[in-house]
Amino acid sequence: MYATSFVLTLDxxxxxxxxxxxxxxxxNPGPALxxxxxxxxxxxxxxxxxxxxxxxVSPESMxxxxxxxxxxxxxxxxxxxxxxxEIDDDVLEHAREADRVTEVDGRVIVPVGVEMPAxxxxxxxxxxxxxxxxxxxxxxxxxxxxARVDGTDLVETMFWTVAERLAALEDALxxxxxxxxxxxxxxxxxxxxxxxGVETLATAVAGGDSA
Amino acid sequence: xxxxxxxxTKTINDQQFVIAEGRGQSSEPIRVRADWIESDDMEGxxxxxxxxxxQPETINQIDIANGNGGISRQKAVExxxxxxxxxxxxxxxxxxxxxxxxxxxxxxxxxxxxxxLVLFRDPDEEDLGGAALMNWAALMGAVIESIxxxxxxxxDAKKRFxxxxxxxxxxxxxxxxxxSKTAQRLQNLGPGQGIPDPETLSNExxxxxxxxxxxxxxxxxxxxxxxxxxxxxxNVGLDQMGMAIDRLEAAREAYDMFHRNxxxxxxxxxxxxxxxxxxxxxxxxxxxDLAGVEAENEExxxxxxxxxxxxxxxxxxxxxxASALSEVAETAERAAGxxxxxx
Numbered sequence: 001m002y003a004t005s006f007v008l009t010l011d012x013x014x015x016x017x018x019x020x021x022x023x024x025x026x027x028n029p030g031p032a033l034x035x036x037x038x039x040x041x042x043x044x045x046x047x048x049x050x051x052x053x054x055x056x057v058s059p060e061s062m063x064x065x066x067x068x069x070x071x072x073x074x075x076x077x078x079x080x081x082x083x084x085x086e087i088d089d090d091v092l093e094h095a096r097e098a099d100r101v102t103e104v105d106g107r108v109i110v111p112v113g114v115e116m117p118a119x120x121x122x123x124x125x126x127x128x129x130x131x132x133x134x135x136x137x138x139x140x141x142x143x144x145x146x147a148r149v150d151g152t153d154l155v156e157t158m159f160w161t162v163a164e165r166l167a168a169l170e171d172a173l174x175x176x177x178x179x180x181x182x183x184x185x186x187x188x189x190x191x192x193x194x195x196x197g198v199e200t201l202a203t204a205v206a207g208g209d210s211a
Numbered sequence: 212x213x214x215x216x217x218x219x220t221k222t223i224n225d226q227q228f229v230i231a232e233g234r235g236q237s238s239e240p241i242r243v244r245a246d247w248i249e250s251d252d253m254e255g256x257x258x259x260x261x262x263x264x265x266q267p268e269t270i271n272q273i274d275i276a277n278g279n280g281g282i283s284r285q286k287a288v289e290x291x292x293x294x295x296x297x298x299x300x301x302x303x304x305x306x307x308x309x310x311x312x313x314x315x316x317x318x319x320x321x322x323x324x325x326x327x328l329v330l331f332r333d334p335d336e337e338d339l340g341g342a343a344l345m346n347w348a349a350l351m352g353a354v355i356e357s358i359x360x361x362x363x364x365x366x367d368a369k370k371r372f373x374x375x376x377x378x379x380x381x382x383x384x385x386x387x388x389x390x391s392k393t394a395q396r397l398q399n400l401g402p403g404q405g406i407p408d409p410e411t412l413s414n415e416x417x418x419x420x421x422x423x424x425x426x427x428x429x430x431x432x433x434x435x436x437x438x439x440x441x442x443x444x445x446n447v448g449l450d451q452m453g454m455a456i457d458r459l460e461a462a463r464e465a466y467d468m469f470h471r472n473x474x475x476x477x478x479x480x481x482x483x484x485x486x487x488x489x490x491x492x493x494x495x496x497x498x499x500d501l502a503g504v505e506a507e508n509e510e511x512x513x514x515x516x517x518x519x520x521x522x523x524x525x526x527x528x529x530x531x532x533a534s535a536l537s538e539v540a541e542t543a544e545r546a547a548g549x550x551x552x553x554x
Contacts, residue, residue, distance in 0.1 A: 040422075047429070157396070157419045161426040164389060171382055172433050178375060 026151030036158035067098025137166035263294035278333025334483035344477035351470035
């Protein structure tokens with residue numbers, strides 16, 4: 001899986017959002033329903049993409065790793081300005097050196113997945129996705145408020161679930177990030193070593209020999 | 212041992228001093244107070260001196276293998292030169308500290324082997340005198356202090372960890388609210404309490420029903436994933452910390468007892484306490500572990516990522532992240548309130 005999938009899917013969500021925001025009246029259910037159905041599909045895709053790596057919180061993948069800044073820059077640029085955005089030579093070199101990107105036919109792609117270092121890329125992406133999701137969620141909340149005024153119950157329900165789903169996704173990502181960062185901080189504070197050290201202490205106190 | 216100095220003790224104004232002359236050197240004689248060693252007090256003021264050398268801060272400089280060990284002469288000199296005992300400066304220069312170290316060796320408080328000070332000798336191999344026992348007691352004291360420092364740090368980490376859990380709990384409340392709002396919408400489709408049978412609904416209501424049902428299942432799956440992968444993870448971490456604290460405290464208590472007994476044995480010129488022999492056997496790895504925790508703090512980052520690291524540490528700390536979460540919670544609550552008013 002590549003970050004590109006997220007960028008494209010998010011672009012699609014935003015494109016649907018733009019169409020929804022352009023609806024002048026919700027009284028005519030046909031077009032509104034079609035747009036709502038598209039929105040549901042696109043949001044579902046984002047959820048599906050995110051679900052692959054979401055449960056993988058490991059201290060390792062939360063560790064700052066060489067090339068983080070480069071990957072973050074590439075991802076942020078693409079999320080903001082699309083896939084065509086130029087990559088600075090230095091940035092690309094750093095990402096290459098750290099073996100964090102793949103290049104196919106001259107195109108730079110950022111792998112995201114469940115194995116390192118793609119898992120690390122995923123957590124950087126997850127962090128960036130938050131603000132983008134927030135923006136579209138707010139947009140769909142606006143659409144929902146308008147649909148509530150003159151839309152049918154079905155249209156109102158559809159847009160309500162879209163906004164709610166985006167909010168749930170946002171929360172899930174931020175929960176995972178909060179927990180992950182703490183896991184990392186713990187290990188940095190020497191929790192693991194401390195535990196190992198405690199074993200030795202405990203053995204000693206119990207009257208046993210150290211290894 | 213090759214001595215660098217020759218010593219002469221002198222009493223000046225009722226105070227004992229030792230005058231050291233550098234061997235084969237034309238340097239000025241160096242004078243240091245000698246009442247640190249020549250004390251009538253059995254506990255010996257040199258105990259204070261050894262304590263200055265064996266500090267939690269210098270513990271990682273101590274090297275012990277098979278019950279024998281010490282610290283480099285230079286490190287000991289540096290520690291003594293900056294030390295005060297009861298507000299009094301021990302020596303006023305590293306040169307004086309060096310004299311003091313060698314004088315301690317002359318008085319058999321410690322040994323010198325090349326550039327190393329031998330502070331600890333294996334009580335299993337030889338009968339140790341009071342001074343040697345007191346050195347062990349000093350090490351136990353430093354280890355206890357070091358454990359206390361670690362305990363404080365782990366307690367602190369645990370506290371912050373607990374705060375995160377509380378923040379996550381707030382978010383969990385939001386998620387539950389989201390689930391129950393969806394359930395409420397499902398119920399509202401039917402005529403009464405409970406979830407309606409979709410067969411009894413109109414075509415449009417049935418479409419709403421299906422939409423809400425799939426939304427409900429989606430939210431539920433997210434919740435399940437969070438429970439299984441995040442909360443469990445956090446709770447395991449918290450349990451581990453709790454266990455680490457319990458075990459550290461238990462260890463500390465035992466060392467406290469060793470420390471008291473060894474010190475008493477030193478003062479009374481008794482044999483090394485049997486129960487504290489475990490300390491001797493494990494002292495080397497114990498010190499390594501205690502020192503290792505410090506080293507772990509250092510992260511291996513290239514300069515590229517330093518800026519991001521600083522930003523994350525100072526700009527957006529986890530606490531910030533957590534408070535951002537509660538802001539989201541507030542917004543969600545406000546939205547819920549707004550919607551309730553509408554209904």
